Amino acid sequence: MSMRTPLSRARGLGSARTGTEHWWLQRVTAIANLPLVLFMIGFVVAHLGATRAELAASVHHPIVAILLAAAFLSVLWHMRLGMQVIIEDYVHTPALKLAALLFNTFFTLLLGVAALYAIITMALGT
Amino acid sequence: MSETKPAARPLSPHLQIYRPMLTMMMSILHRITGAALYAGILLLIWWLVAAARSDTAFDTAQAFFGHWFGRIVLFGFSWALIHHALGGLRHLLWDTGRGFDLKTVEWLARANLIGAIALTILLWVIGYGVMP
Structure with a gap:
Protein backbone atom coordinates (compact mmCIF):
# COMPACT_ATOMS: atom_id res chain seq x y z
CA MET A 1 0.00 0.00 0.00
CA SER A 2 1.55 3.22 -1.13
CA MET A 3 1.40 6.24 1.10
CA ARG A 4 1.73 8.56 -1.87
CA THR A 5 -1.19 10.41 -3.36
CA PRO A 6 -2.40 9.48 -6.85
CA LEU A 7 -1.13 12.82 -8.13
CA SER A 8 2.37 12.28 -6.80
CA ARG A 9 2.48 8.77 -8.27
CA ALA A 10 1.47 10.07 -11.69
CA ARG A 11 3.90 13.00 -11.66
CA GLY A 12 6.85 12.56 -13.94
CA LEU A 13 5.14 9.75 -15.86
CA GLY A 14 3.70 12.05 -18.48
CA SER A 15 4.83 12.87 -21.96
CA ALA A 16 8.55 12.91 -22.66
CA ARG A 17 7.93 15.98 -24.85
CA THR A 18 9.36 14.28 -27.92
CA GLY A 19 6.05 13.17 -29.46
CA THR A 20 5.84 15.91 -32.06
CA GLU A 21 9.41 15.40 -33.19
CA HIS A 22 8.82 11.65 -33.48
CA TRP A 23 5.68 12.20 -35.51
CA TRP A 24 7.41 14.77 -37.73
CA LEU A 25 10.47 12.59 -38.39
CA GLN A 26 8.15 9.72 -39.32
CA ARG A 27 6.68 12.03 -41.99
CA VAL A 28 10.02 13.41 -43.14
CA THR A 29 11.46 9.92 -43.63
CA ALA A 30 8.20 8.77 -45.26
CA ILE A 31 8.46 11.55 -47.84
CA ALA A 32 12.14 10.79 -48.41
CA ASN A 33 11.33 7.09 -48.76
CA LEU A 34 8.97 7.61 -51.68
CA PRO A 35 11.53 8.56 -54.36
CA LEU A 36 14.36 6.60 -52.73
CA VAL A 37 12.41 3.34 -52.55
CA LEU A 38 11.22 3.90 -56.11
CA PHE A 39 14.89 4.13 -57.09
CA MET A 40 15.64 0.99 -55.09
CA ILE A 41 12.87 -0.97 -56.82
CA GLY A 42 14.15 0.25 -60.17
CA PHE A 43 17.66 -0.79 -59.22
CA VAL A 44 16.55 -4.29 -58.23
CA VAL A 45 14.42 -4.75 -61.36
CA ALA A 46 17.29 -3.54 -63.54
CA HIS A 47 19.58 -6.13 -61.94
CA LEU A 48 17.37 -9.21 -62.02
CA GLY A 49 19.60 -12.03 -63.14
CA ALA A 50 22.67 -9.78 -63.14
CA THR A 51 26.03 -11.30 -62.29
CA ARG A 52 27.94 -10.24 -59.22
CA ALA A 53 30.38 -8.28 -61.38
CA GLU A 54 27.57 -6.42 -63.15
CA LEU A 55 25.95 -5.53 -59.84
CA ALA A 56 29.25 -4.31 -58.39
CA ALA A 57 29.93 -2.27 -61.52
CA SER A 58 26.58 -0.47 -61.11
CA VAL A 59 27.17 0.32 -57.43
CA HIS A 60 30.62 1.57 -58.46
CA HIS A 61 28.85 4.59 -59.97
CA PRO A 62 28.76 7.35 -57.32
CA ILE A 63 25.14 8.41 -57.96
CA VAL A 64 23.93 4.83 -57.58
CA ALA A 65 25.99 4.28 -54.44
CA ILE A 66 24.84 7.55 -52.85
CA LEU A 67 21.15 7.01 -53.67
CA LEU A 68 21.26 3.42 -52.42
CA ALA A 69 22.94 4.50 -49.18
CA ALA A 70 20.43 7.33 -48.73
CA ALA A 71 17.56 4.91 -49.36
CA PHE A 72 18.76 2.51 -46.68
CA LEU A 73 19.38 5.26 -44.13
CA SER A 74 15.96 6.82 -44.65
CA VAL A 75 14.13 3.47 -44.70
CA LEU A 76 15.91 2.15 -41.61
CA TRP A 77 15.28 5.38 -39.70
CA HIS A 78 11.58 5.17 -40.65
CA MET A 79 11.57 1.50 -39.61
CA ARG A 80 13.00 2.29 -36.21
CA LEU A 81 10.42 5.01 -35.53
CA GLY A 82 7.57 2.76 -36.66
CA MET A 83 8.64 -0.26 -34.65
CA GLN A 84 9.13 1.94 -31.60
CA VAL A 85 5.45 2.91 -31.76
CA ILE A 86 4.40 -0.74 -32.15
CA ILE A 87 6.50 -1.74 -29.12
CA GLU A 88 5.16 1.12 -27.02
CA ASP A 89 1.60 0.19 -27.99
CA TYR A 90 1.78 -3.52 -27.17
CA VAL A 91 4.62 -4.21 -24.74
CA HIS A 92 3.75 -3.04 -21.25
CA THR A 93 6.14 -5.02 -19.03
CA PRO A 94 8.84 -2.43 -18.25
CA ALA A 95 11.85 -4.78 -18.60
CA LEU A 96 10.57 -6.39 -21.78
CA LYS A 97 9.68 -3.00 -23.23
CA LEU A 98 13.17 -1.68 -22.55
CA ALA A 99 14.72 -4.80 -24.09
CA ALA A 100 12.51 -4.52 -27.18
CA LEU A 101 13.28 -0.80 -27.61
CA LEU A 102 17.01 -1.47 -27.28
CA PHE A 103 16.79 -4.35 -29.76
CA ASN A 104 14.94 -2.05 -32.17
CA THR A 105 17.70 0.54 -32.04
CA PHE A 106 20.55 -1.96 -32.29
CA PHE A 107 18.89 -4.01 -35.04
CA THR A 108 18.21 -1.03 -37.31
CA LEU A 109 21.67 0.44 -36.67
CA LEU A 110 23.34 -2.89 -37.41
CA LEU A 111 21.39 -3.26 -40.65
CA GLY A 112 22.40 0.26 -41.63
CA VAL A 113 26.07 -0.50 -41.05
CA ALA A 114 25.75 -3.77 -42.99
CA ALA A 115 24.08 -2.02 -45.93
CA LEU A 116 26.70 0.75 -45.94
CA TYR A 117 29.48 -1.87 -45.74
CA ALA A 118 28.13 -3.62 -48.83
CA ILE A 119 27.59 -0.38 -50.77
CA ILE A 120 31.00 1.10 -49.88
CA THR A 121 32.79 -2.16 -50.64
CA MET A 122 31.24 -2.27 -54.11
CA ALA A 123 31.53 1.47 -54.66
CA LEU A 124 35.26 1.50 -53.92
CA GLY A 125 36.02 -1.91 -55.41
CA THR A 126 37.82 -2.17 -58.68
CA MET B 1 -4.83 10.66 3.72
CA SER B 2 -6.02 10.27 0.18
CA GLU B 3 -7.41 7.27 -1.65
CA THR B 4 -4.61 5.06 -3.06
CA LYS B 5 -6.66 2.22 -4.63
CA PRO B 6 -7.48 2.89 -8.30
CA ALA B 7 -11.16 3.52 -8.87
CA ALA B 8 -13.00 0.81 -10.84
CA ARG B 9 -13.77 2.90 -13.86
CA PRO B 10 -15.49 1.51 -16.98
CA LEU B 11 -13.15 0.62 -19.85
CA SER B 12 -13.66 2.09 -23.29
CA PRO B 13 -14.98 -0.38 -25.89
CA HIS B 14 -12.19 -2.32 -27.53
CA LEU B 15 -11.63 -4.23 -30.80
CA GLN B 16 -14.05 -7.09 -30.10
CA ILE B 17 -16.94 -4.64 -29.69
CA TYR B 18 -16.76 -3.21 -33.19
CA ARG B 19 -17.93 -4.74 -36.44
CA PRO B 20 -14.86 -5.15 -38.69
CA MET B 21 -14.77 -2.38 -41.25
CA LEU B 22 -12.59 -1.85 -44.30
CA THR B 23 -10.96 1.32 -43.00
CA MET B 24 -10.17 -0.39 -39.69
CA MET B 25 -8.71 -3.44 -41.45
CA MET B 26 -6.61 -1.15 -43.66
CA SER B 27 -5.25 0.61 -40.60
CA ILE B 28 -4.24 -2.73 -39.09
CA LEU B 29 -2.83 -3.90 -42.42
CA HIS B 30 -0.70 -0.76 -42.66
CA ARG B 31 0.92 -1.67 -39.36
CA ILE B 32 1.27 -5.37 -40.28
CA THR B 33 2.91 -4.58 -43.62
CA GLY B 34 5.22 -2.12 -41.86
CA ALA B 35 6.29 -4.82 -39.39
CA ALA B 36 6.73 -7.34 -42.22
CA LEU B 37 8.94 -4.90 -44.12
CA TYR B 38 11.02 -4.56 -40.97
CA ALA B 39 12.06 -8.18 -41.49
CA GLY B 40 11.85 -8.08 -45.29
CA ILE B 41 14.63 -5.54 -45.67
CA LEU B 42 16.98 -8.28 -44.48
CA LEU B 43 16.54 -9.90 -47.91
CA LEU B 44 17.73 -6.78 -49.68
CA ILE B 45 20.69 -6.30 -47.36
CA TRP B 46 21.59 -10.00 -47.61
CA TRP B 47 21.63 -9.65 -51.42
CA LEU B 48 23.95 -6.60 -51.33
CA VAL B 49 26.28 -7.92 -48.61
CA ALA B 50 26.55 -11.24 -50.47
CA ALA B 51 27.40 -9.36 -53.67
CA ALA B 52 30.08 -7.42 -51.81
CA ARG B 53 31.51 -10.52 -50.14
CA SER B 54 32.12 -13.42 -52.52
CA ASP B 55 30.87 -15.43 -55.49
CA THR B 56 29.79 -18.26 -53.20
CA GLY B 66 15.43 -18.01 -57.80
CA HIS B 67 13.72 -20.80 -55.87
CA TRP B 68 9.90 -20.90 -55.89
CA PHE B 69 9.83 -20.36 -52.14
CA GLY B 70 12.13 -17.36 -52.39
CA ARG B 71 9.96 -15.99 -55.19
CA ILE B 72 6.85 -16.23 -53.02
CA VAL B 73 8.64 -14.45 -50.15
CA LEU B 74 9.81 -11.74 -52.57
CA PHE B 75 6.31 -11.40 -54.00
CA GLY B 76 4.92 -10.88 -50.51
CA PHE B 77 7.73 -8.45 -49.71
CA SER B 78 7.08 -6.37 -52.83
CA TRP B 79 3.32 -6.31 -52.17
CA ALA B 80 3.86 -5.25 -48.53
CA LEU B 81 6.21 -2.49 -49.69
CA ILE B 82 3.79 -1.12 -52.28
CA HIS B 83 0.80 -1.47 -49.97
CA HIS B 84 2.61 0.33 -47.15
CA ALA B 85 3.83 3.06 -49.52
CA LEU B 86 0.32 3.72 -50.86
CA GLY B 87 -0.98 3.64 -47.28
CA GLY B 88 1.68 6.19 -46.41
CA LEU B 89 0.43 8.45 -49.22
CA ARG B 90 -3.04 8.29 -47.65
CA HIS B 91 -1.61 9.31 -44.31
CA LEU B 92 0.31 12.19 -45.87
CA LEU B 93 -2.92 13.38 -47.51
CA TRP B 94 -4.72 13.19 -44.15
CA ASP B 95 -1.86 15.12 -42.55
CA THR B 96 -2.82 18.08 -44.73
CA GLY B 97 -6.31 17.96 -43.20
CA ARG B 98 -7.95 16.66 -46.37
CA GLY B 99 -9.80 13.46 -47.24
CA PHE B 100 -11.57 12.79 -43.95
CA ASP B 101 -15.18 12.57 -45.18
CA LEU B 102 -16.60 9.05 -45.20
CA LYS B 103 -16.89 8.74 -48.98
CA THR B 104 -13.27 9.75 -49.55
CA VAL B 105 -12.01 7.57 -46.71
CA GLU B 106 -13.85 4.53 -48.14
CA TRP B 107 -12.61 5.29 -51.63
CA LEU B 108 -9.01 5.72 -50.46
CA ALA B 109 -9.11 2.40 -48.60
CA ARG B 110 -10.30 0.59 -51.73
CA ALA B 111 -7.83 2.40 -53.97
CA ASN B 112 -5.00 1.45 -51.62
CA LEU B 113 -6.00 -2.20 -51.46
CA ILE B 114 -6.67 -2.69 -55.16
CA GLY B 115 -3.90 -0.35 -56.32
CA ALA B 116 -1.28 -2.22 -54.30
CA ILE B 117 -2.28 -5.60 -55.74
CA ALA B 118 -2.41 -4.20 -59.28
CA LEU B 119 0.96 -2.46 -59.00
CA THR B 120 2.57 -5.56 -57.47
CA ILE B 121 1.36 -7.72 -60.37
CA LEU B 122 2.52 -5.05 -62.84
CA LEU B 123 5.95 -4.98 -61.16
CA TRP B 124 6.29 -8.74 -61.46
CA VAL B 125 5.14 -8.73 -65.09
CA ILE B 126 7.86 -6.15 -65.78
CA GLY B 127 10.32 -8.20 -63.71
CA TYR B 128 9.70 -11.41 -65.62
CA GLY B 129 9.75 -9.37 -68.82
CA VAL B 130 13.22 -7.88 -68.29
CA MET B 131 14.78 -11.00 -66.75
CA PRO B 132 17.14 -12.72 -69.15
Whole structure:
Protein backbone atom coordinates (compact mmCIF):
# COMPACT_ATOMS: atom_id res chain seq x y z
CA MET A 1 0.00 0.00 0.00
CA SER A 2 1.55 3.22 -1.13
CA MET A 3 1.40 6.24 1.10
CA ARG A 4 1.73 8.56 -1.87
CA THR A 5 -1.19 10.41 -3.36
CA PRO A 6 -2.40 9.48 -6.85
CA LEU A 7 -1.13 12.82 -8.13
CA SER A 8 2.37 12.28 -6.80
CA ARG A 9 2.48 8.77 -8.27
CA ALA A 10 1.47 10.07 -11.69
CA ARG A 11 3.90 13.00 -11.66
CA GLY A 12 6.85 12.56 -13.94
CA LEU A 13 5.14 9.75 -15.86
CA GLY A 14 3.70 12.05 -18.48
CA SER A 15 4.83 12.87 -21.96
CA ALA A 16 8.55 12.91 -22.66
CA ARG A 17 7.93 15.98 -24.85
CA THR A 18 9.36 14.28 -27.92
CA GLY A 19 6.05 13.17 -29.46
CA THR A 20 5.84 15.91 -32.06
CA GLU A 21 9.41 15.40 -33.19
CA HIS A 22 8.82 11.65 -33.48
CA TRP A 23 5.68 12.20 -35.51
CA TRP A 24 7.41 14.77 -37.73
CA LEU A 25 10.47 12.59 -38.39
CA GLN A 26 8.15 9.72 -39.32
CA ARG A 27 6.68 12.03 -41.99
CA VAL A 28 10.02 13.41 -43.14
CA THR A 29 11.46 9.92 -43.63
CA ALA A 30 8.20 8.77 -45.26
CA ILE A 31 8.46 11.55 -47.84
CA ALA A 32 12.14 10.79 -48.41
CA ASN A 33 11.33 7.09 -48.76
CA LEU A 34 8.97 7.61 -51.68
CA PRO A 35 11.53 8.56 -54.36
CA LEU A 36 14.36 6.60 -52.73
CA VAL A 37 12.41 3.34 -52.55
CA LEU A 38 11.22 3.90 -56.11
CA PHE A 39 14.89 4.13 -57.09
CA MET A 40 15.64 0.99 -55.09
CA ILE A 41 12.87 -0.97 -56.82
CA GLY A 42 14.15 0.25 -60.17
CA PHE A 43 17.66 -0.79 -59.22
CA VAL A 44 16.55 -4.29 -58.23
CA VAL A 45 14.42 -4.75 -61.36
CA ALA A 46 17.29 -3.54 -63.54
CA HIS A 47 19.58 -6.13 -61.94
CA LEU A 48 17.37 -9.21 -62.02
CA GLY A 49 19.60 -12.03 -63.14
CA ALA A 50 22.67 -9.78 -63.14
CA THR A 51 26.03 -11.30 -62.29
CA ARG A 52 27.94 -10.24 -59.22
CA ALA A 53 30.38 -8.28 -61.38
CA GLU A 54 27.57 -6.42 -63.15
CA LEU A 55 25.95 -5.53 -59.84
CA ALA A 56 29.25 -4.31 -58.39
CA ALA A 57 29.93 -2.27 -61.52
CA SER A 58 26.58 -0.47 -61.11
CA VAL A 59 27.17 0.32 -57.43
CA HIS A 60 30.62 1.57 -58.46
CA HIS A 61 28.85 4.59 -59.97
CA PRO A 62 28.76 7.35 -57.32
CA ILE A 63 25.14 8.41 -57.96
CA VAL A 64 23.93 4.83 -57.58
CA ALA A 65 25.99 4.28 -54.44
CA ILE A 66 24.84 7.55 -52.85
CA LEU A 67 21.15 7.01 -53.67
CA LEU A 68 21.26 3.42 -52.42
CA ALA A 69 22.94 4.50 -49.18
CA ALA A 70 20.43 7.33 -48.73
CA ALA A 71 17.56 4.91 -49.36
CA PHE A 72 18.76 2.51 -46.68
CA LEU A 73 19.38 5.26 -44.13
CA SER A 74 15.96 6.82 -44.65
CA VAL A 75 14.13 3.47 -44.70
CA LEU A 76 15.91 2.15 -41.61
CA TRP A 77 15.28 5.38 -39.70
CA HIS A 78 11.58 5.17 -40.65
CA MET A 79 11.57 1.50 -39.61
CA ARG A 80 13.00 2.29 -36.21
CA LEU A 81 10.42 5.01 -35.53
CA GLY A 82 7.57 2.76 -36.66
CA MET A 83 8.64 -0.26 -34.65
CA GLN A 84 9.13 1.94 -31.60
CA VAL A 85 5.45 2.91 -31.76
CA ILE A 86 4.40 -0.74 -32.15
CA ILE A 87 6.50 -1.74 -29.12
CA GLU A 88 5.16 1.12 -27.02
CA ASP A 89 1.60 0.19 -27.99
CA TYR A 90 1.78 -3.52 -27.17
CA VAL A 91 4.62 -4.21 -24.74
CA HIS A 92 3.75 -3.04 -21.25
CA THR A 93 6.14 -5.02 -19.03
CA PRO A 94 8.84 -2.43 -18.25
CA ALA A 95 11.85 -4.78 -18.60
CA LEU A 96 10.57 -6.39 -21.78
CA LYS A 97 9.68 -3.00 -23.23
CA LEU A 98 13.17 -1.68 -22.55
CA ALA A 99 14.72 -4.80 -24.09
CA ALA A 100 12.51 -4.52 -27.18
CA LEU A 101 13.28 -0.80 -27.61
CA LEU A 102 17.01 -1.47 -27.28
CA PHE A 103 16.79 -4.35 -29.76
CA ASN A 104 14.94 -2.05 -32.17
CA THR A 105 17.70 0.54 -32.04
CA PHE A 106 20.55 -1.96 -32.29
CA PHE A 107 18.89 -4.01 -35.04
CA THR A 108 18.21 -1.03 -37.31
CA LEU A 109 21.67 0.44 -36.67
CA LEU A 110 23.34 -2.89 -37.41
CA LEU A 111 21.39 -3.26 -40.65
CA GLY A 112 22.40 0.26 -41.63
CA VAL A 113 26.07 -0.50 -41.05
CA ALA A 114 25.75 -3.77 -42.99
CA ALA A 115 24.08 -2.02 -45.93
CA LEU A 116 26.70 0.75 -45.94
CA TYR A 117 29.48 -1.87 -45.74
CA ALA A 118 28.13 -3.62 -48.83
CA ILE A 119 27.59 -0.38 -50.77
CA ILE A 120 31.00 1.10 -49.88
CA THR A 121 32.79 -2.16 -50.64
CA MET A 122 31.24 -2.27 -54.11
CA ALA A 123 31.53 1.47 -54.66
CA LEU A 124 35.26 1.50 -53.92
CA GLY A 125 36.02 -1.91 -55.41
CA THR A 126 37.82 -2.17 -58.68
CA MET B 1 -4.83 10.66 3.72
CA SER B 2 -6.02 10.27 0.18
CA GLU B 3 -7.41 7.27 -1.65
CA THR B 4 -4.61 5.06 -3.06
CA LYS B 5 -6.66 2.22 -4.63
CA PRO B 6 -7.48 2.89 -8.30
CA ALA B 7 -11.16 3.52 -8.87
CA ALA B 8 -13.00 0.81 -10.84
CA ARG B 9 -13.77 2.90 -13.86
CA PRO B 10 -15.49 1.51 -16.98
CA LEU B 11 -13.15 0.62 -19.85
CA SER B 12 -13.66 2.09 -23.29
CA PRO B 13 -14.98 -0.38 -25.89
CA HIS B 14 -12.19 -2.32 -27.53
CA LEU B 15 -11.63 -4.23 -30.80
CA GLN B 16 -14.05 -7.09 -30.10
CA ILE B 17 -16.94 -4.64 -29.69
CA TYR B 18 -16.76 -3.21 -33.19
CA ARG B 19 -17.93 -4.74 -36.44
CA PRO B 20 -14.86 -5.15 -38.69
CA MET B 21 -14.77 -2.38 -41.25
CA LEU B 22 -12.59 -1.85 -44.30
CA THR B 23 -10.96 1.32 -43.00
CA MET B 24 -10.17 -0.39 -39.69
CA MET B 25 -8.71 -3.44 -41.45
CA MET B 26 -6.61 -1.15 -43.66
CA SER B 27 -5.25 0.61 -40.60
CA ILE B 28 -4.24 -2.73 -39.09
CA LEU B 29 -2.83 -3.90 -42.42
CA HIS B 30 -0.70 -0.76 -42.66
CA ARG B 31 0.92 -1.67 -39.36
CA ILE B 32 1.27 -5.37 -40.28
CA THR B 33 2.91 -4.58 -43.62
CA GLY B 34 5.22 -2.12 -41.86
CA ALA B 35 6.29 -4.82 -39.39
CA ALA B 36 6.73 -7.34 -42.22
CA LEU B 37 8.94 -4.90 -44.12
CA TYR B 38 11.02 -4.56 -40.97
CA ALA B 39 12.06 -8.18 -41.49
CA GLY B 40 11.85 -8.08 -45.29
CA ILE B 41 14.63 -5.54 -45.67
CA LEU B 42 16.98 -8.28 -44.48
CA LEU B 43 16.54 -9.90 -47.91
CA LEU B 44 17.73 -6.78 -49.68
CA ILE B 45 20.69 -6.30 -47.36
CA TRP B 46 21.59 -10.00 -47.61
CA TRP B 47 21.63 -9.65 -51.42
CA LEU B 48 23.95 -6.60 -51.33
CA VAL B 49 26.28 -7.92 -48.61
CA ALA B 50 26.55 -11.24 -50.47
CA ALA B 51 27.40 -9.36 -53.67
CA ALA B 52 30.08 -7.42 -51.81
CA ARG B 53 31.51 -10.52 -50.14
CA SER B 54 32.12 -13.42 -52.52
CA ASP B 55 30.87 -15.43 -55.49
CA THR B 56 29.79 -18.26 -53.20
CA ALA B 57 27.76 -15.96 -50.96
CA PHE B 58 26.16 -14.26 -53.96
CA ASP B 59 25.30 -17.59 -55.61
CA THR B 60 23.62 -18.75 -52.39
CA ALA B 61 21.51 -15.60 -52.24
CA GLN B 62 20.62 -15.80 -55.93
CA ALA B 63 19.68 -19.48 -55.54
CA PHE B 64 17.26 -18.55 -52.77
CA PHE B 65 15.70 -15.71 -54.78
CA GLY B 66 15.43 -18.01 -57.80
CA HIS B 67 13.72 -20.80 -55.87
CA TRP B 68 9.90 -20.90 -55.89
CA PHE B 69 9.83 -20.36 -52.14
CA GLY B 70 12.13 -17.36 -52.39
CA ARG B 71 9.96 -15.99 -55.19
CA ILE B 72 6.85 -16.23 -53.02
CA VAL B 73 8.64 -14.45 -50.15
CA LEU B 74 9.81 -11.74 -52.57
CA PHE B 75 6.31 -11.40 -54.00
CA GLY B 76 4.92 -10.88 -50.51
CA PHE B 77 7.73 -8.45 -49.71
CA SER B 78 7.08 -6.37 -52.83
CA TRP B 79 3.32 -6.31 -52.17
CA ALA B 80 3.86 -5.25 -48.53
CA LEU B 81 6.21 -2.49 -49.69
CA ILE B 82 3.79 -1.12 -52.28
CA HIS B 83 0.80 -1.47 -49.97
CA HIS B 84 2.61 0.33 -47.15
CA ALA B 85 3.83 3.06 -49.52
CA LEU B 86 0.32 3.72 -50.86
CA GLY B 87 -0.98 3.64 -47.28
CA GLY B 88 1.68 6.19 -46.41
CA LEU B 89 0.43 8.45 -49.22
CA ARG B 90 -3.04 8.29 -47.65
CA HIS B 91 -1.61 9.31 -44.31
CA LEU B 92 0.31 12.19 -45.87
CA LEU B 93 -2.92 13.38 -47.51
CA TRP B 94 -4.72 13.19 -44.15
CA ASP B 95 -1.86 15.12 -42.55
CA THR B 96 -2.82 18.08 -44.73
CA GLY B 97 -6.31 17.96 -43.20
CA ARG B 98 -7.95 16.66 -46.37
CA GLY B 99 -9.80 13.46 -47.24
CA PHE B 100 -11.57 12.79 -43.95
CA ASP B 101 -15.18 12.57 -45.18
CA LEU B 102 -16.60 9.05 -45.20
CA LYS B 103 -16.89 8.74 -48.98
CA THR B 104 -13.27 9.75 -49.55
CA VAL B 105 -12.01 7.57 -46.71
CA GLU B 106 -13.85 4.53 -48.14
CA TRP B 107 -12.61 5.29 -51.63
CA LEU B 108 -9.01 5.72 -50.46
CA ALA B 109 -9.11 2.40 -48.60
CA ARG B 110 -10.30 0.59 -51.73
CA ALA B 111 -7.83 2.40 -53.97
CA ASN B 112 -5.00 1.45 -51.62
CA LEU B 113 -6.00 -2.20 -51.46
CA ILE B 114 -6.67 -2.69 -55.16
CA GLY B 115 -3.90 -0.35 -56.32
CA ALA B 116 -1.28 -2.22 -54.30
CA ILE B 117 -2.28 -5.60 -55.74
CA ALA B 118 -2.41 -4.20 -59.28
CA LEU B 119 0.96 -2.46 -59.00
CA THR B 120 2.57 -5.56 -57.47
CA ILE B 121 1.36 -7.72 -60.37
CA LEU B 122 2.52 -5.05 -62.84
CA LEU B 123 5.95 -4.98 -61.16
CA TRP B 124 6.29 -8.74 -61.46
CA VAL B 125 5.14 -8.73 -65.09
CA ILE B 126 7.86 -6.15 -65.78
CA GLY B 127 10.32 -8.20 -63.71
CA TYR B 128 9.70 -11.41 -65.62
CA GLY B 129 9.75 -9.37 -68.82
CA VAL B 130 13.22 -7.88 -68.29
CA MET B 131 14.78 -11.00 -66.75
CA PRO B 132 17.14 -12.72 -69.15
